[in-house]
Amino acid sequence: MAISKKVINFLEKHNIKHEILEHKTVYTAFDAAQTMGEKISNITKTLALKVDKKYALVVIPADRRLDLEKLKKSLGVKKLSIVKEISIEKIFKIKTGKLLPFGTFHKVPVYVDNILLKSKAIIISSGTHTESLRLKAKDLLEHGGESIRSVSKVHKFKKPNPPAGGAKPAKKKKVVKPVKGWSASGGKPVKKVVKKATAKKRSVKKKVVKKSVKKTTKPARNATHSVAGGRK
Numbered sequence: 001m002a003i004s005k006k007v008i009n010f011l012e013k014h015n016i017k018h019e020i021l022e023h024k025t026v027y028t029a030f031d032a033a034q035t036m037g038e039k040i041s042n043i044t045k046t047l048a049l050k051v052d053k054k055y056a057l058v059v060i061p062a063d064r065r066l067d068l069e070k071l072k073k074s075l076g077v078k079k080l081s082i083v084k085e086i087s088i089e090k091i092f093k094i095k096t097g098k099l100l101p102f103g104t105f106h107k108v109p110v111y112v113d114n115i116l117l118k119s120k121a122i123i124i125s126s127g128t129h130t131e132s133l134r135l136k137a138k139d140l141l142e143h144g145g146e147s148i149r150s151v152s153k154v155h156k157f158k159k160p161n162p163p164a165g166g167a168k169p170a171k172k173k174k175v176v177k178p179v180k181g182w183s184a185s186g187g188k189p190v191k192k193v194v195k196k197a198t199a200k201k202r203s204v205k206k207k208v209v210k211k212s213v214k215k216t217t218k219p220a221r222n223a224t225h226s227v228a229g230g231r232k
Contacts, residue, residue, distance in 0.1 A: 003126045010105055011133075014143055019134040026129060027097070029062030036123070036132070043123045043132075044116065046099045048083035048092070051075060055083070055091055056109040059101040059124075059140060061116060064152035071111070071151040098127040103144020110145045112137065113152050 003020065011018055026032045033040040043062040048055065049071075059065055072080045085096045092099065092106055101124050103110035116122055116137045124140075126133045141147055 001134060003128055003131055007100065007105075007127050010102070014104075016143070018139075020126070021123065021132045021134055023130060023132065032123070033062065033218050036154050038123060042119050042121070044125075045103060046101045046125065048088050048099060049102075050079070050081050050083055051109075052077050052079050054108075056111065057101060057103070057106065058111045058113070058151070059097065059116065060113040060152040063155055064113075064115070065155040067153050071148075074148050074151055075111075088125045094127075097125070097129060098116050100125065100127060101140050101145065105144070110140065111151070112140050112145045113150055114147050115152065116140075119149065129198060136220070 010016075011185070016036050021030065021036060023035045026035055029043045030040060032038075033043050040063045041061050043220050044059050045062045047066060048060055058071065059068060066082070068080055068082075083091065088094070088096060088099065092108075100106065101110055101112070121134050122137050123134050125213060165193050
């Protein structure tokens with residue numbers, strides 16, 4: 001879904017220099033950082049607030065969490081809470097995920113965490129899940145934003161839990177070396193191999209026997225006549 005004409009007209013009307021970043025569909029700032037290969041600290045998230053009986057927006061880095069107590073003291077208000085996504089559609093007359101961090105766009109106060117001013121450029125939502133906007137943080141201040149001291153704290157992202165019992169190592173397949181003349185699977189003799197081995201053994205025996213006969217054949221010691229003319 002492309003950026004709405006209302007947003008484009010707003011940017012052009014106020015001469016806000018920006019860069020449109022196209023990417024796959026994302027629903028969280030963390031996914032956006034991974035998809036675009038950007039530092040998550042340069043990506044912003046815009047939260048809707050109920051301040052006493054009025055509404056406002058606050059913009060903080062995506063890698064940080066809003067500290068409601070700090071913001072409450074900074075604004076000097078009695079009641080402060082984050083508006084649920086379901087209520088945003090009714091209050092701001094827009095769909096979920098389409099909040100822009102411009103006070104003049106939504107006609108409500110916008111508080112910008114001053115940590116963002118340290119970045120050369122920040123990435124904000126464009127009102128779609130497939131495109132983002134890169135611009136300077138000071139542009140938010142020039143169009144309805146108000147800089148306030150840091151009202152956020154470092155957010156520790158939870159790592160995905162490993163499977164129960166830990167990761168099981170891959171099982172190694174046993175390599176069975178077949179014995180000569182026997183198959184590796186069923187242990188049954190291989191006929192071809194047996195025949196060759198048997199034939200080899202027999203031929204060896206015959207050769208040994210012939211040699212032994214030649215060596216051991218000797219004439220009798222007491223023989224005085226030839227075999228042909230022997231005594232009766």
